[in-house]
Amino acid sequence: MACRLPTNSFLSASSFVHVSPSSHSLPIASSPTKTLSTASFYRRRPNITRAVLQWNRKPQLAGETPRVVVITSGKGGVGKTTTTANIGLSLARLGFSVVAIDADVGLRNLDLLLGLENRVNYTAVEVINGDCRLDQALVRDKRWPSFELLCISKPRSKLPLSFGSKAITWLVDALRSRTAGHPDFVLIDCPAGIDAGFITAIAPADEAVLVTTPDITALRDADRVTGLLECDGIRDIKMIVNRVRTDLIRGEDMMSVLDVQEMLGLPLLGVIPEDAEVIKSTNRGFPLVLNKPPALAGLAFEQAAWRLVEQDSMTAVMVEEEPKKRGFFSFFGG
Amino acid sequence: MSYIFNALSLFPTQSLSNGNGGREFKVGNVANLEVLWFSKCRLRWSFRKACGFRVKSADNSIDSTGREQVEGGVRVDFSTKALESDKMAGSLHWRINDPPSFVVLVKRNAGSKYAVGFYIALTIVLIVAKQILSKRKIQTRHGSVAELVKRGQLRSNRRGISKLDLKYEDPFNNPQVKIEKNNSKIEMCGKVYRLAPVTLTQEQQLTHLQRRSRAYQWKRPTIFLKEGDLVPPNVDPDTVRWIPANHPFATTATELDENLAQNNVFQKDGVPFRVRAEHEALQKKLEALQSAQNEIGINQNNIHEWERSAERSSKLNEQVEPSASLEKQNDEFSSTGNKNLPDKLDKL
Numbered sequence: 062m063a064c065r066l067p068t069n070s071f072l073s074a075s076s077f078v079h080v081s082p083s084s085h086s087l088p089i090a091s092s093p094t095k096t097l098s099t100a101s102f103y104r105r106r107p108n109i110t111r112a113v114l115q116w117n118r119k120p121q122l123a124g125e126t127p128r129v130v131v132i133t134s135g136k137g138g139v140g141k142t143t144t145t146a147n148i149g150l151s152l153a154r155l156g157f158s159v160v161a162i163d164a165d166v167g168l169r170n171l172d173l174l175l176g177l178e179n180r181v182n183y184t185a186v187e188v189i190n191g192d193c194r195l196d197q198a199l200v201r202d203k204r205w206p207s208f209e210l211l212c213i214s215k216p217r218s219k220l221p222l223s224f225g226s227k228a229i230t231w232l233v234d235a236l237r238s239r240t241a242g243h244p245d246f247v248l249i250d251c252p253a254g255i256d257a258g259f260i261t262a263i264a265p266a267d268e269a270v271l272v273t274t275p276d277i278t279a280l281r282d283a284d285r286v287t288g289l290l291e292c293d294g295i296r297d298i299k300m301i302v303n304r305v306r307t308d309l310i311r312g313e314d315m316m317s318v319l320d321v322q323e324m325l326g327l328p329l330l331g332v333i334p335e336d337a338e339v340i341k342s343t344n345r346g347f348p349l350v351l352n353k354p355p356a357l358a359g360l361a362f363e364q365a366a367w368r369l370v371e372q373d374s375m376t377a378v379m380v381e382e383e384p385k386k387r388g389f390f391s392f393f394g395g
Numbered sequence: 396m397s398y399i400f401n402a403l404s405l406f407p408t409q410s411l412s413n414g415n416g417g418r419e420f421k422v423g424n425v426a427n428l429e430v431l432w433f434s435k436c437r438l439r440w441s442f443r444k445a446c447g448f449r450v451k452s453a454d455n456s457i458d459s460t461g462r463e464q465v466e467g468g469v470r471v472d473f474s475t476k477a478l479e480s481d482k483m484a485g486s487l488h489w490r491i492n493d494p495p496s497f498v499v500l501v502k503r504n505a506g507s508k509y510a511v512g513f514y515i516a517l518t519i520v521l522i523v524a525k526q527i528l529s530k531r532k533i534q535t536r537h538g539s540v541a542e543l544v545k546r547g548q549l550r551s552n553r554r555g556i557s558k559l560d561l562k563y564e565d566p567f568n569n570p571q572v573k574i575e576k577n578n579s580k581i582e583m584c585g586k587v588y589r590l591a592p593v594t595l596t597q598e599q600q601l602t603h604l605q606r607r608s609r610a611y612q613w614k615r616p617t618i619f620l621k622e623g624d625l626v627p628p629n630v631d632p633d634t635v636r637w638i639p640a641n642h643p644f645a646t647t648a649t650e651l652d653e654n655l656a657q658n659n660v661f662q663k664d665g666v667p668f669r670v671r672a673e674h675e676a677l678q679k680k681l682e683a684l685q686s687a688q689n690e691i692g693i694n695q696n697n698i699h700e701w702e703r704s705a706e707r708s709s710k711l712n713e714q715v716e717p718s719a720s721l722e723k724q725n726d727e728f729s730s731t732g733n734k735n736l737p738d739k740l741d742k743l
């Protein structure tokens with residue numbers, strides 16, 4: 062079962078072990094594979110860690126489809142929406158069909174990040190009211206037609222209170238059974254906080270991606286949210302550490318990714334560097350992962366998407382930055 | 396070799412330093428490549444630091460294929476394809492036939508005839524060498540398996556010949572990322588990173604899980620109620636989430652029946668529920684009007700008109716409405732017919 066394939070890594074080396082396809086795997090159930098991975102890791106020395114970019118094969122989809130993944134954080138502004146947009150489009154680029162649900166009711170902005178804001182006419186609220194069908198409310202991205210966006214509500218119309226989180230569960234179930242075939246991934250962009258919006262967003266999810274930044278405030282919220290997710294039975298939780306600055310970590314001015322992991326005890330799905338291109342791509346409404354050549358953060362998102370597909374996690378991170386050796390031929394680096 | 400470097404660095408410093416410091420100096424592509432290839436850092440340094448000139452590739456068309464670009468600098472990759480070689484040869488001819496700026500610059504350079512001599516000799520040598528090289532490359536390419544791939548007879552990605560021909564768009568072809576052979580280091584955007592192993596063990600993960608399960612005890616509420624509302628009789632108060640009255644969720648109360656809402660979500664085809672309901676209401680109104688008119692007995696023409704308009708609106712509702720809304724969202728259908736839709740239906 063534990064087939065060791067060449068590993069993918071950008072900000073990491075990651076050796077992956079295929080976990081049996083059960084989306085609601087208990088930690089105990091998944092433990093044999095995990096321990097195997099760590100054990101074999103210690104057998105190899107860190108410097109033999111494989112870190113080959115995997116781009117000459119398609120990632121293998123693990124788990125039952127549709128994989129319903131909620132992207133959450135607790136704290137606001139740490140990059141949930143950015144992550145949803147970029148991982149979503151990466152998945153689409155890798156050949157999977159994706160529906161991204163913007164469950165941020167009050168502060169909808171996934172459509173902006175994707176540059177689809179002018180095409181959202183119908184939202185889930187209209188679907189529930191019977192003004193349109195679900196397929197009419199899905200906005201298809203023209204760049205990657207396998208990517209569709211569903212907004213929960215327009216800024217002024219509100220999700221009906223009385224159904225609680227049932228409404229979003231219906232929506233996901235309807236996607237599961239739709240005639241056009243169910244999507245491979247349903248990504249839910251969760252609003253900040255842990256109130257009604259959060260409760261709604263996590264309701265249909267089987268797995269979660271926890272986005273955090275390496276600072277103590279975000280981490281405390283992240284821990285709390287993880288606790289709530291675990292209470293809700295979502296046990297497949299992986300984290301993405303966003304806005305990492307290796308220069309600050311080297312100067313011990315910022316917690317390293319491994320520090321973050323020590324505090325939360327969650328497997329790593331990805332490490333995203335702080336990158337000015339993120340903001341530029343937000344402005345353009347053109348997700349980073351579509352950049353050519355890809356930006357640093359875009360590559361990191363792409364790798365995270367890759368791991369998400371294979372239910373893999375990172376086994377090594379980039380923690381140190383060394384001044385580049387200046388040889389006779391290395392005059393370009395500056 | 397170092398005197399060549401000196402000669403080369405003489406060229407920009409002496410001949411061009413008078414007066415046009417900020418100008419961008421564009422060199423023909425091949426010449427640029429060759430000069431960089433042979434002169435290494437010294438030339439680059441002198442271009443940049445001494446006189447503020449920038450060497451820039453005049454023709455970017457080769458960028459995307461064969462060679463790697465490193466922070467604005469250019470490195471020649473000799474595994475370029477035949478096509479590129481042709482291009483290079485083409486620009487070489489241009490280089491020979493039309494070197495006006497070059498000649499002018501050389502003429503203006505009164506200071507060092509030796510330097511000029513060296514430079515001219517070197518250029519000729521470079522051109523010849525380049526042509527020989529590119530010819531050799533073309534010859535080796537003739538009849539190779541690569542041509543079968545080019546002709547569509549072979550699938551290159553199966554044979555592992557060309558890594559550039561991937562089935563899906565290659566997401567990781569980033570010239571800014573380089574990985575050392577033993578994978579211990581990664582270079583990205585000019586910086587070198589070392590890899591450190593993740594040490595999280597399964598036991599640690601479990602400890603955290605237990606810690607959290609002690610710290611946070613929570614049951615996801617399934618029902619939202621506005622603060623101050625009464626708990627409905629069949630609802631477990633533990634599953635209620637109380638929403639403050641000023642919360643966006645709390646401002647919406649629906650008269651919509653739950654089953655109906657669910658059916659709406661699961662509706663796969665046909666006219667959406669509300670649209671149909673409204674249409675039926677309209678239809679009834681029209682019929683009522685029609686019968687009223689019949690009773691009064693106005694002339695036949697009028698009645699025909701009513702009938703036609705009723706028919707038209709019903710047809711439009713049944714056929715156009717679904718696609719019309721699809722079109723708005725997905726821009727997939729050309730806009731036909733929906734312009735005739737009654738305004739009311741549009742505003743639903």
Ligand SMILES: Nc1ncnc2c1ncn2[C@@H]1O[C@H](COP(=O)(O)OP(=O)(O)O)[C@@H](O)[C@H]1O
Pocket residue numbers: 134136137138139140141142143144253303304305333334335336337339340343358
């Ligand atoms: N890796 C990054 N580097 C630089 N800026 C980032 C990065 N990730 C997110 N940002 C910026 O942070 C802001 C908040 O991101 P967003 O995804 O909207 O957060 P959230 O959805 O969690 O509230 C955005 O302006 C975004 O451009």
Ligand SMILES: [Mg+2]
Pocket residue numbers: 141142165170
């Ligand atoms: Mg957001």
